[in-house]
Amino acid sequence: MKKNFLFSLLFTGMALFASGMELVTNGTSSYTIVLPEKPTAVEETAAKELQNYLKKISGALLPVVRTPEFKGNSIRLGQSPENARLLGIDFSGLKPDEIILKKTGNDLILTGDSTRGVLYAVYEFLEDLGVRRWTRWDTDIPVRKTILLKNYDIRYAPPFAGRDRLGGPVGEFAAWMRVNGHYLGIPESYGGILKLVGWCHTFGMMIPRQQYFEKHPEYFALVNGRRGPWFPSCGEVQLCLTNPDVLRLLTEETLAWLRKEKNPRIISVSQNDSWGKMADNYCRCSNCRAIDEREGSPAGSLLHAVNQIADAVKKEFPQVLVETLAYQYTVKPPKTIRPRDNVIIRYCTRKNTLYPIASQENARTREEIKAWSKAADKLYIWDYTSNFSNTMMPYPSWRPFAENLRFLAENHAVSVLEQGYSCGEAGDLIPVQNYLLCKLMWNPYQDQEKLTGEVLEGYYGAAAPELRKYMDVSWEIYRKNQLAVKTAARNNAFGDMVASRVLSKLPLADLLVLRNCFDRAEELVKNDAEKLRRVRIAAMAVNFPILYSDEAYYKNAEKPEGRALREKINLLKLAEKTRKTVESLHRPDRYKEAAEASLERYIGSAEKYITGDWNKGRKVPPEFAGIAGDDLRIYGQEDFSLFSSKAGENLGYPVIKVGKSKGWKVHFSFDASHHLENSEWQVLIGLKTRFKGKPGGMVAADVTSTHFPARWIKLSEIMGDQFKYLDLGRHRLDGRHGYIALSASGVEQQLEMQYLILIRNGNYPNTEVPDICRNLNPEDYRIISSGKFNFWDNENRRSGHAVVVRSGKNSSLQCPLPALKGNWKIYLDMRADGPISGNAAEVWSKNGGHRRIYKLNEIGGNTYKAVEFGTADLSAPGLLTFSRLHPAAALHVRNVILVRQ
Template sequence: MRTMWKITILLCCLLGLSLSGAELLTEGGRSRYEIVLPADAVPAEQTAARELQSFLKQISGVELPIVASPSGPAIFIGQSPETASALGIPDWKRLKPDEIRLKSAGGNLYLAGDRPRGTLYAVYELLEKEFGVRFWTADATHVPKREKLELPQIDLRYAPPFEVRAAGYDLIRHDPRFSARTRNNGHGVVDSVEWGGSEQLLGGVHTFSENMPLFSRDKDFASHPEWFSERDGKRVPRQLCLSNPEMRKELTRRVLERLRNYPETRYISVSQDDNHDFCRCAACEAFVKSHGSQSDLLIDAINQVAAAVEKEFPGVYVETLAYYYTRSAPKRVRARRNVVVRYCTIEAASFHPLESEANRALEQDLQEWSRMADHFMIWNYVTDFTKYYQPHPNWHTAAPDLRFFRKCGAISIYEQGSWNGGGAVADLADLRAWLLSKLLWNPDLDTEKLMDEFVTGYYGPAAPAVKSYLQVMEQSARRRPDCRNTCYAPSTAGWLEPAVLVKSYREMEQAYGRVKDDPVYGPRMAAATVPIRAALLERRELLSPPAGKRLPELQDVDVNQAAVETVSRMKRAGVARVNEGGLSPDEWVEQTARGYGVLPNDGERPTAAGSGPYHAWSIRKAAELHALGRELFWEKDPAASVGEAARMPNTHNEWHIQGFGFPAGTFELYAELRCDSGAPAGNAIRVGTYDWSRRREFHRDIPAAEISGENYRAVRIGTVTLNDDICIFIAPVVNPAVRNVWIDRIILIPRKSGR
């Protein structure tokens, strides 16, 4: 018996078999296998062969040669005749977008897929599914070491439900290699042929007159103001006048011209700008009244463009938005077959799936759209743009939402996360980017298992604390089903209980303390602790309570030291901005200090304050400035308290100045303002507050005559009560009689009790 066993082992070694009878891919530093790459392989298939060769060597220590034709058993890469025969594929063009095929047969392995990137995805599927490779982040890949590898026994055919997929995080979008490894191929992904390319949307978004504009707000508005929207009886360069026949002709001409300049285009964006100022002229109003909605007018105009596109470019789709005032479906006008509607979920309650009572209106909207259009893209919002770093427990909404989008027939998904900054501190963005990528590829995967796998593998010995953090954040949000936080939530106060916040802060800090000197897990946990640290520091009612007595668990927290350390961890993670507007870590410290009332004042004592207490800050210190260089300008002004001030032209009414994190309490609010006007008439500027949790606005419109000239006036806005959910905003009033408004300081004078 022993002799026969030895003979069996010897034969297995000679034949390259394991004791289980499976072929051995590698053993003892050797392999009989080659990687066969056809001579006509496209660049991404060449990358696929190199990636497979590299990772097999990292796993087993054996480098398989890449050859054009086999001399023995082989792994066939890409669309070769041998692979087509083995897989039974009569025509490669019959594969679905990004479809992958993996099959072992006759001692060989065949990896192929739809061009250009399907074969590359097939290789990554093999490496992950069969050999345990994990692409955690662009800089962190887990590669298990195994001296002996068996040839996988596999027969897999899979096509993702969405043709275009993009997890919109800065951790992914700028790295074409990581984008390919996570199967991201859509909006914002670097278009690298070597890594499979991406499905680009020509123009991106808001193309009427903003991004890659089809119309110029300067030149075209000057020559044809009638092509632009009418508001309050005046033409303004904000949106297009969609009922104007000459504008439609010119829009069509420019779209066709753009397509001729970009002949490889599959999707072109013809979409409304990012504001609410749709045209209210008599013709547009009459169309809306007779047809039902702004969406009817939009789709009618887009259909005219799409009809011309179809004649000259029959394979091209014209994309437009269902966004803000066009979010609801049209009543009568159905989209043409070559129109793609990109539905935007910006108003959604973030912690609830779309198929829930909290988001019933959006669910119904999308279902209605599915009856009025054949093709859909989705722009879904999955972060907190006000504070990328803030805890945002929407982890278990992604999978059901993606399954809902699939049910509605969506072909393209953009999950917009911390796309332009935030890095790893954007509430565990490493996990978010990886998880969303997995679910975009296959929405039927188990979210809980995926999260557990990532956290265990990525955070190592600190994983239990991270799992606890994720769990208690979600549980806290579930205990407040009435919470309707959107993707612009200014605070955790509406859902995160103080006891849970403090407990999670302690657990995460203790876990970080155990691994902080570890070169791998230390930096990862430093970034992971930022959300809970920042959330605590921004809950001033806990660290600076009105009664002056903190919770016992917080007696040892020094606010200044905690803020400095939090910023240090942000910077060590390579983060330069912590929200969509561009707030830097250093500016975040200033904002935090402002909330505690310890930020130094700017300029002279305001007259209105008398001899009493006050806060007076330059607007750049008091608020975030959006659209810098476009619709808001920071310029030298000798009349301003710090020699510089914010200028906004009176061509828009956007809240480009928004300030959060002011001291809590009741104040008299003043703003130091002036405007440029030769003949002041009407209103020049609006200043007010907005409560994001209650959706309540208070404002005052300031007449131009009150602030015209070169000197600033301290204008009383009113009595306001401030907390973490309330921002102070400033916007121009569209008024031809006013060229610019200038903003110097915000002044807060504490209101005495009894006044």
């Protein structure tokens, strides 16, 4: 096929005003809508749409007839022989989706390509009358009693026969926006979609690994000397494309798929998706390698195979194009092999979307497209404009839209997919992005600035100037902070977008500047409820990153920068407003539920740290009543997630069926939003069981954020009607995602769990101040708990408040000493098991050269003693090292106490 197949020429005639010719005069019309004698479903839709909108604009209901020879004033639709005669053209020569708007005498002809052209011609006419559809819910119709008929003479075909906005408009609205992509769900009567049989990554569907690998490993790629190394999390293994059986199977499957289709147009015969360890897992067997080395690219063996399949397709389906991907390892075209004229290359962009493809910033993509453009007649471009990391943040990818599409049109792209990841109205100016991309895919030679003004003013009304400013300022912020708007699918999980932290690296100060744009924008439309709703939806792209910023919610919330933010902005009010905005989203909106749940959690949690009332709504168990509010955190049922167990609804705490299955039952994440940084927390868990039988069972509890071993709790410890609080040790939780969990073994029993309690620097139940510090000012002593001790020997373990040293090696426990000004006397709070005489421990310090041996008669027994070590200058950090000396006496070290001298 020739280079200009599908590529269209532009005939934009002047649309001049006719002298006084009126389609509707004072709400009545002398015109009739004339359809062909046997209209297609699309022609019928075109007539219905035209009739409906003209009625809504002017009040006039134009009759529809199916008599093309109709005499009288008429709007003539479709591909009737009369229209062909009046236009002097042969409809079979029209390009895909081509439209014709032509005034002849008093009549207007609206027609075009049979698939969609006639409907598009009607939409073009209605838009010229001022009708605008902004989203599938929002249409503006200008009301006027008189409609003048212009001297239309327009013939236009879009440069891209395929126009896809994946994740954008769908259904009838997509037809109005003149997009026709595979997944857009457009009814056949509205022109349908441009179906791409198989869609993409079809090798694995045609030759499934599960079906063939065992018997025919030679069908699969040879990588690192092995056939088909496969890592399940890294996509699907590629094929050995020079294997004759692989080629035969692919050809058979391709033809079989096509035979099942009614009027197929394009089929995908394309490499599998793969990434990570398998990103370039193409075949290196000697035959494949010979081609790829000669061609300087693995696209060589790919095209070598796809061309042969395309030859077979051409014999049976001469109208069908065979699409293959230039993706990952095949982005570079081969040196000599050229795609057949029925092969279409779908190149996938990898770029910084802040800048045009043609710019230096995107030199690699630009050069790859140019190279493919030289190598191939027809390109299909898969372009990314969406933020896969998080759809709810500013994402200024809009600026080069028109320039990019012109670049693509000029480089033989005949189809374009502009991938979005929106799910309705929510996202960064989604209605604006959709409007611009759809309009510009239809005709990239339009003035983008003018289109931007049109959609901003039409959709956001008086707020338009502030939103225009927002667009520029956000672009500038990205440029200034050198935030590449990369679109690689780093975190493609849609469901995580609000549940997980905002991955934005946008500085808070910049986000506040953007928030100001929305403050002003909201002010400008405060008297227009619907426009205000739309502006507030747009503002969510800024609200979410502010609400979930480090300063608002995470690790800096309790630092001066967090306090400064709360002085500037009422976060709870912003969260509440955002929640109401989410509620106002049109259904169905995939975003809505996730966002609502996330905000619910946010508001509940934010209230606690903003008010300092950490235990709001909780009944403090009596044993913890004396602990200061900020040092005590009580977590209950709604803070846990339960695995395969039912929460006791009436009891107000989880009731866990243990013993039926092993494994963790309750999970608690020590999230940074709980503000547990900069302290050690003693973790306690309140449990009880009413088990009546032989108390042989055990329950395991663990805090797995560190290397702490599980604590095994005997059922006898927690039996009875009262909750018992069991110590899981002191931990530095530090915003790591830790877990606390319960599992069981060998028990068929119901376990009740009340609260998870955290006590800052807690020593519960030993809460009292050591005797040696009792009369001292708190400034003058420090207690270093065993939670800070380090050891590397598995024989040692943490137990309660102490580390138990069982290792016989030297230096088996270390306690770092903080840098403190001046001299400090050091006490060791420890004990050794057993009444045996002899040496119990040796302790020495890194600086100062102190060394002491403790005898069993000093520290032996069941009670801890604070024994003196010596005085040290702690201007620099120090280190105490412990060795156990007696093989039969375990050494228990609980605290190191420093007293200022």
